[in-house]
Amino acid sequence: MDTGGSAVRKAVFFKGLLFLIPALFLAYFYFYPLLRMAGLGFSGIWAGDPGLARFFGSRDFVSVLAFTFWQALLSTLLTLVFALPGAWVWARFRFPGRGIFALVVSLPFVLPAVVVAAAFLSLLGPSGILADLSSFLFGRPLYLEDSLILVLLAHGFFNYAVVFRIVGGFWARIPESVWEAARILGAGSFRSFLHVALPLLAPALLSASLLVFLFCFSSFGIILMLGGPAMSTLETEIYRRAMHLFQLPVATLLACVQLILNFAVIFVQGRLEKRFQTALAFSGKPENSLSHGKKRLPVLLALVSGTIMALPLSAMVLASLRVGDSWSLAAYTQLFRESGDGLFLISPAAAMGHSLIFALASMSVALLTGLCAAAFLSRSDLRGKNLMETFFMLPLATSAVPLGLGFILALHWPIDLRGTPLLIVMAHSLVGFPFVMRVLLPAFRSVPKNLMEAAMTLGASPARTWRLVLFPLVLPAVGAAAIFAFTISLGEFGASLFAVRPELATLPVSIYRYLSHPGALNYPKAMAMGVWLMVMTAGSFWLLSRLMGLMKTRSTQDEK
Amino acid sequence: MKCLLEVENIEKWHGLLKTLDGISLCLGEGEILTLLGPSGGGKTTLLRILAGLEAPDRGRVCLDGRDLAPVEPHRRGVGLVFQDAALFPHLNVEANVAFGLRMAGMKKRERQHRVFEMLELVGLSGLEKRRVDGLSGGERQRVALARSLAPSPKLLLLDEPLGALDRNLRERLARDLRTILKKQQLTAVFVTHDQEEAFSLGDRIAVLLDGRLERMDTPEALSAYPGSPAVARFLGEPNVFTLKDLPAAFRGLFGDSSEETAVLIRPEGIVLRPLIPVDGEAGPFPVLASGEKDAAFLSAHVKERRFFGAFFRVELDFGGGFVLTARLPVSMVPPDEGARVGVALKEGMFFALNDVQKDR
Numbered sequence: 079m080d081t082g083g084s085a086v087r088k089a090v091f092f093k094g095l096l097f098l099i100p101a102l103f104l105a106y107f108y109f110y111p112l113l114r115m116a117g118l119g120f121s122g123i124w125a126g127d128p129g130l131a132r133f134f135g136s137r138d139f140v141s142v143l144a145f146t147f148w149q150a151l152l153s154t155l156l157t158l159v160f161a162l163p164g165a166w167v168w169a170r171f172r173f174p175g176r177g178i179f180a181l182v183v184s185l186p187f188v189l190p191a192v193v194v195a196a197a198f199l200s201l202l203g204p205s206g207i208l209a210d211l212s213s214f215l216f217g218r219p220l221y222l223e224d225s226l227i228l229v230l231l232a233h234g235f236f237n238y239a240v241v242f243r244i245v246g247g248f249w250a251r252i253p254e255s256v257w258e259a260a261r262i263l264g265a266g267s268f269r270s271f272l273h274v275a276l277p278l279l280a281p282a283l284l285s286a287s288l289l290v291f292l293f294c295f296s297s298f299g300i301i302l303m304l305g306g307p308a309m310s311t312l313e314t315e316i317y318r319r320a321m322h323l324f325q326l327p328v329a330t331l332l333a334c335v336q337l338i339l340n341f342a343v344i345f346v347q348g349r350l351e352k353r354f355q356t357a358l359a360f361s362g363k364p365e366n367s368l369s370h371g372k373k374r375l376p377v378l379l380a381l382v383s384g385t386i387m388a389l390p391l392s393a394m395v396l397a398s399l400r401v402g403d404s405w406s407l408a409a410y411t412q413l414f415r416e417s418g419d420g421l422f423l424i425s426p427a428a429a430m431g432h433s434l435i436f437a438l439a440s441m442s443v444a445l446l447t448g449l450c451a452a453a454f455l456s457r458s459d460l461r462g463k464n465l466m467e468t469f470f471m472l473p474l475a476t477s478a479v480p481l482g483l484g485f486i487l488a489l490h491w492p493i494d495l496r497g498t499p500l501l502i503v504m505a506h507s508l509v510g511f512p513f514v515m516r517v518l519l520p521a522f523r524s525v526p527k528n529l530m531e532a533a534m535t536l537g538a539s540p541a542r543t544w545r546l547v548l549f550p551l552v553l554p555a556v557g558a559a560a561i562f563a564f565t566i567s568l569g570e571f572g573a574s575l576f577a578v579r580p581e582l583a584t585l586p587v588s589i590y591r592y593l594s595h596p597g598a599l600n601y602p603k604a605m606a607m608g609v610w611l612m613v614m615t616a617g618s619f620w621l622l623s624r625l626m627g628l629m630k631t632r633s634t635q636d637e638k
Numbered sequence: 639m640k641c642l643l644e645v646e647n648i649e650k651w652h653g654l655l656k657t658l659d660g661i662s663l664c665l666g667e668g669e670i671l672t673l674l675g676p677s678g679g680g681k682t683t684l685l686r687i688l689a690g691l692e693a694p695d696r697g698r699v700c701l702d703g704r705d706l707a708p709v710e711p712h713r714r715g716v717g718l719v720f721q722d723a724a725l726f727p728h729l730n731v732e733a734n735v736a737f738g739l740r741m742a743g744m745k746k747r748e749r750q751h752r753v754f755e756m757l758e759l760v761g762l763s764g765l766e767k768r769r770v771d772g773l774s775g776g777e778r779q780r781v782a783l784a785r786s787l788a789p790s791p792k793l794l795l796l797d798e799p800l801g802a803l804d805r806n807l808r809e810r811l812a813r814d815l816r817t818i819l820k821k822q823q824l825t826a827v828f829v830t831h832d833q834e835e836a837f838s839l840g841d842r843i844a845v846l847l848d849g850r851l852e853r854m855d856t857p858e859a860l861s862a863y864p865g866s867p868a869v870a871r872f873l874g875e876p877n878v879f880t881l882k883d884l885p886a887a888f889r890g891l892f893g894d895s896s897e898e899t900a901v902l903i904r905p906e907g908i909v910l911r912p913l914i915p916v917d918g919e920a921g922p923f924p925v926l927a928s929g930e931k932d933a934a935f936l937s938a939h940v941k942e943r944r945f946f947g948a949f950f951r952v953e954l955d956f957g958g959g960f961v962l963t964a965r966l967p968v969s970m971v972p973p974d975e976g977a978r979v980g981v982a983l984k985e986g987m988f989f990a991l992n993d994v995q996k997d998r
Binding site: 526528529531532533534535536537538539540542543546547550551 | 689690691710711712713714715716717718720722724726727728737738741742785786789795
C-alpha cells in the first residue's frame, strides 16, 4: 500500500515491530542461551578440562549415546506393535464404542510426561496396584522398579496416539475399492495386507515411527522417573552432570550433541514427509464407509487395547484415593497442607497456584510473540520468508533440558534472571511459541487478501481492517493457540526442573519431588496432583477440540 | 467531455515484466467503461491501481480533478467489487452491506435504511439477517454490489464480478447490473474477458492487450472497425491477413495499399455459389444472383464443415496455404466437404485495418 509517504512510514514501522518483537524474544531467550552454552562447552575443550577428557574419552559417552538410541528404537518398535492393531481396528471397522476407544487411546499423548510416569508407577511400581494385588493373591509382590521395561511401556503408552492417529487416519482414508480390487484379483486377507496395505501405508508408518523415535530420543521425565539413577540417556545425563555432579563443561557438550542429533532427526523427518506428500495423497479424502461385519476379533482387540490403555490412568486415580491401607480422600483434603520436608516439598496447592500463574503468564507471552510472528510471516512479501519461518520454528526442535541448561548458564546478563519467576515464564513461552505459530500461521494465511482489500475500499483504515475483519476471522485460532500454550506450560517438566527455585515449584516438578521423597502421604498426594494435572490438561484439550471444530464450521454472528 | 476519472500514461512493472504500458484514458461522469482483454492483459492491475491497492511506477490517476497518488485506498471513495465477492464471512448480509457506512460514521438508523434501500435495489430484500456462506453465487455478487454501492462511491470498479457464475445467471445479472448502475448514475469501470458482457454492459470499451490500451471506443464502433489486427484477432475474427498473403484476385479489392497492410474479411461476408462447368472455357465461373453485386470471386474447395447450432462454419481452401473461414446462415444448405465452390465477398465486409487504428 505504497501510497503517500507517512502511510508508508507507518506501515514499515508496524511491520518492523511485528518482526522485532518475536525476533528479539528468540534472540535473547533462545539463540543467546544456546550459543552461550555451546561456547562454554567448547572453551572447556580449549582449556583442556580434565573432566571432559575423562568422560568423552571413556566408554561412558559411547554407552550413553548407544543406550539413548537403543531405548528409542525399542520404544518405537514396541509402540508400533502395540498401536498398529488398534489403528487397524479403528480404521477398518465400525463397532459400538469406537469413538470412546479413539478417545481413550489418544488421551495419554496430551498428558504431561510426569503424569504418565506417575500413572505407571501407580500401576506397576513398588507400591503400585499390581504389587498390592499380587501380594494379596500369591503372597509375593510383583513390581517393576528402575527398569527399562517400565520406560518402554510408558513410551509405548504415551506414543500410542501418534501411530494411531497418523497411520489409522491414513488407513481409514484408503478407498474401499482398493481392497475390493485386491480381493477380486485373488488376494486373501493376509496377502492383501502384505502386498496392498503395507506398501500403501509405508509412508505413514515411516513418518509416525520417526516422530515416535524423536519423542523417545529426547524423552526426559519418563526416563528420569521410571528408569532410576543408573539409567542414563543424553537428556538425563545432561541433567545429572549439571545439577548433581556440577560438571558443567560435560553437560554443555552433551547438550550440544543432543541438539545436533535432535535437529538431524527432525530434518530427516521433514524431508521424508515432503517426499511422501504425493504418496499420502489419500489424506485429503474423507473416511470411507466402514464394514459393519460382525467380526469378533476386531472388537475383542479394541476392547483389550482400550482396557490396557485405560489401566495406568485409572490406577493413578485409585492410588490417589488410597492412603495406607484404607480408602480415603485424605490426599485431596491435605493438598493445602505444607508437607514436613519444608524446602523441597511445598504444598500441592501452592504448586498448583504457581503452575496456573506461570501458565497464564507464559501463555500471554507466547501469544503476543506468536501473534506478531504469524502476522508478519503471513503478510510480508519479502524474500527468505521460508527461511525465516524455519528460524521461528527452531525451538520446536529443541528438547527442554538443553534449553533449561542454557537458561541458567546465560541469563544472568545483562540482568540476572536466574531464580526469578520470569525465567520459568520465558522458558515455557519459548516451548509454547512454535505451537502458537503453528496454529496461527495457517489461520492468518487462510484469510483471503481480498477481504482486507474489500474493507479498505469500503473506507476502513488499516487498523480498523485488522480489528473488524482480520481479527474476528482468526479469533478461534487465537483461542486454540492460547490453550496450546497454556497446556504446554502446565505440563512442562524438563526446563522447569532446571529453572525453578524449590519454593516456586510447579505441579510437575512437585509431583516428581513428592515421588522421590517416600512418605506415607507423599505418594497418594503425588498421585492426587497427577490426577489434577490430568484433569486440567484433558479439560483444556477438550476445549481445544471444540475450538478447532468451531474453526472448521465458523459460526456467523453479527458483530455490532 | 469533462473527465471524472483521468488516467495519464500509467506504467507498471512486475519484476522484469511490463504489465501496463502507457495507459491513458478519460471517463466522463455517469459513464460505464468496460476493460476488455485476455487474462494476463493487465486489466486487474489497472483496476487495482485505480483503487489504490497498487501504486503505478509512472503516470497519474486523477479523480474529480484531484491527484489520487497520496490518497490511501480507504480515503479514495472508490468502490471495488471482487470476482469472488469477498464478503466478510463473519458478518451477515446486513452487516456486510452496512460495513462501508459504518466506516463513514453513519448513524445506525440511517444505516439500516440505506441497507434496506440497497438490498431492494439489487433484488435481495428480506435477506438482511442471512449468513453469507449460505448464499448462492449470484446472491453473493448481488450482496457485494450492494455493499460497494452503499457508501455512494464516486467511482465503482468491478473486477470480473460475473466471471465465476454460470452462463444463464451471468447474462441475467449483466442486464440487471447495467440497469442498476444507470439508475444510480454511477461512473464505473468493469473488467471482463467476455466479449458479450463487454459489449452489452459498457458505454465504451477499452481493449487491453499485453499491457497496452489498443483501442477505446463505443461497442458499435469497435464492432464495426476493430482497429488493429491484434484487436480483431482478440475479438475472434478468424480472417485477419496481411495483404501479401491474399490470392491475387482478392488483393485488388483493397486498392493500392502496401503489401504489409493488415486486412480483415468478415466470415459472414463470404458468399458461396455453386460452380457450373462451361465447355470450352478455361475454368469454372460462379453464378451470381441477379441484383447482387459481388465484389470478387474465386474457386475453392470445402476443407471442413461444422454445424454450430445457429450457423455453419465452413473452411475454404484456396490452395497455396490460404484458408478462409466463412459463416453461413442455417437457412442455406452448405456444400459438402471436399466440394468445389465459387467464393465471393460482399461489399463492405472486408477492409484494411491499419489505417483505422490511427484515428483512435
